[in-house]
Amino acid sequence: xxxxxxxxxxxxxxxxxxxEPQLGENIGTAARAMMNCGLxxxxxxxxxxVWPNExxxxxxxxADQILEDARLFDTTTAALEGLHHIYATxxxxxxxxxxxxxxxxxxxVLRRAEAVGQRNGILFGKEAKGLHNDxxxxxxxxxxxxxxxxxNSLNLAQAVLLVGWEWWMAGRSEIVAPxxxxxxxxxxxxxxxxxxxxxxxxxxxxxxxxxxxxxxxSLVRNLRNMFHRxxxxxAEVRGMRGVIKALSTVRRRRxxxxxxxx
Amino acid sequence: xxxxxxxxxxxxxxxxxxxEPQLGENIGTAARAMMNCGLxxxxxxxxxxVWPNExxxxxxxxADQILEDARLFDTTTAALEGLHHIYATxxxxxxxxxxxxxxxxxxxVLRRAEAVGQRNGILFGKEAKGLHNDxxxxxxxxxxxxxxxxxNSLNLAQAVLLVGWEWWMAGRSEIVAPxxxxxxxxxxxxxxxxxxxxxxxxxxxxxxxxxxxxxxxSLVRNLRNMFHRxxxxxAEVRGMRGVIKALSTVRRRRxxxxxxxx
Numbered sequence: 001x002x003x004x005x006x007x008x009x010x011x012x013x014x015x016x017x018x019x020e021p022q023l024g025e026n027i028g029t030a031a032r033a034m035m036n037c038g039l040x041x042x043x044x045x046x047x048x049x050v051w052p053n054e055x056x057x058x059x060x061x062x063a064d065q066i067l068e069d070a071r072l073f074d075t076t077t078a079a080l081e082g083l084h085h086i087y088a089t090x091x092x093x094x095x096x097x098x099x100x101x102x103x104x105x106x107x108x109v110l111r112r113a114e115a116v117g118q119r120n121g122i123l124f125g126k127e128a129k130g131l132h133n134d135x136x137x138x139x140x141x142x143x144x145x146x147x148x149x150x151x152n153s154l155n156l157a158q159a160v161l162l163v164g165w166e167w168w169m170a171g172r173s174e175i176v177a178p179x180x181x182x183x184x185x186x187x188x189x190x191x192x193x194x195x196x197x198x199x200x201x202x203x204x205x206x207x208x209x210x211x212x213x214x215x216x217x218s219l220v221r222n223l224r225n226m227f228h229r230x231x232x233x234x235a236e237v238r239g240m241r242g243v244i245k246a247l248s249t250v251r252r253r254r255x256x257x258x259x260x261x262x
Numbered sequence: 263x264x265x266x267x268x269x270x271x272x273x274x275x276x277x278x279x280x281x282e283p284q285l286g287e288n289i290g291t292a293a294r295a296m297m298n299c300g301l302x303x304x305x306x307x308x309x310x311x312v313w314p315n316e317x318x319x320x321x322x323x324x325a326d327q328i329l330e331d332a333r334l335f336d337t338t339t340a341a342l343e344g345l346h347h348i349y350a351t352x353x354x355x356x357x358x359x360x361x362x363x364x365x366x367x368x369x370x371v372l373r374r375a376e377a378v379g380q381r382n383g384i385l386f387g388k389e390a391k392g393l394h395n396d397x398x399x400x401x402x403x404x405x406x407x408x409x410x411x412x413x414n415s416l417n418l419a420q421a422v423l424l425v426g427w428e429w430w431m432a433g434r435s436e437i438v439a440p441x442x443x444x445x446x447x448x449x450x451x452x453x454x455x456x457x458x459x460x461x462x463x464x465x466x467x468x469x470x471x472x473x474x475x476x477x478x479x480s481l482v483r484n485l486r487n488m489f490h491r492x493x494x495x496x497a498e499v500r501g502m503r504g505v506i507k508a509l510s511t512v513r514r515r516r517x518x519x520x521x522x523x524x
Contacts, residue, residue, distance in 0.1 A: 080456070148299065172408065
């Protein structure tokens, strides 16, 4: 086990292998995405620009250690050192007989190999064209994200994030079920909720409720947060408008009669 | 239904609301991520730079239509027009009582609202600091990705991709089960597989198998692909090395005896 900024990372986390990356910025944002997902082993095959690369460091947003530890290789085959299973990420079908997994399924399969002590590597091609066929051949399995079929080509760092995210999620023991929502009534339009606040705050301004002025922002925020959290229905918003109007009318009437001060 | 580059997109897909985005590049890559995930409704609240923005167009990689259709608003509340449920994406805990969902659960909940004709909007804060508390207050629910706890701040376009991806995946009817792998034997190290190829290709070169020379690359590729696909075990690789060696030795012996020509 080594430590990546406080997070324990097993040495079995997949290696991210960028083949001929063109832009330093993309190497940096890919490293940032790796750090987000708890990945640490970055391998670069013939990056176009000089390495180390200042633009990569500028774009990595704190993932400097991953860039410093990154290893350079002359060929993709050399970069497979120490790895048992190779995955190739592609956005377009290749004329090759090869198993294809979605990122989610790949996350599960990667974890299964790790659980029995095997190491995985994932190949990502250059920005403009993706992987060469000669690199895809090296992989036992293809990973392809089933995105918008007419626009499925991901930015390099986005591709690293998507695969990293699914690997990360596949390793979490805790499964969080979606919040159960059972609502029979129509939810309010947010613009109507906001009009309700404005009405309420106008009326409260007149009463001096927000005095002193410096307390106003936090009072308004707390009030709005409470109502937003309530996830109001359309009927509830109309009801509240009635409440505000009624209270204000009584208040004005009492003011007029001199029962209360302004 | 409208068409986004050939893909039918319902008008109920979530609105992506970028609050005070700072860099045109990030607006462009966010639009690209939206297009990848079949999203089309982009709303910008007070972008720092002039709009339309050339850098956004340069970075959007074909998602020009989303940028052209993007709407500008002066305030976050104005940008909630026509929406029923608002989600705020945050990377850090806020001092507010509010439901928090992971992106995967959020994807399911967003789809459920759409299924009954309701529209969702998702707020994304500016690059440096994320959303203001005043914007988070507007949301009924927070979306927080359970990433590496010491480095969970995502690039703006990466955050859009992650939420978009989970929304997109939640809408797919087809669930693809991970490939079933039942292997009892240890997989080979890829470097050993490659040494095996080199051995085989060396021997085949001597036989003239690759003649004429221009056929060599595709013959090598097909051969290598077949073996890589086989996902060889360590024992199989050693076995194949033995096979190659044995065949070559017999061949050399027969050559020597003059039984076959060179």
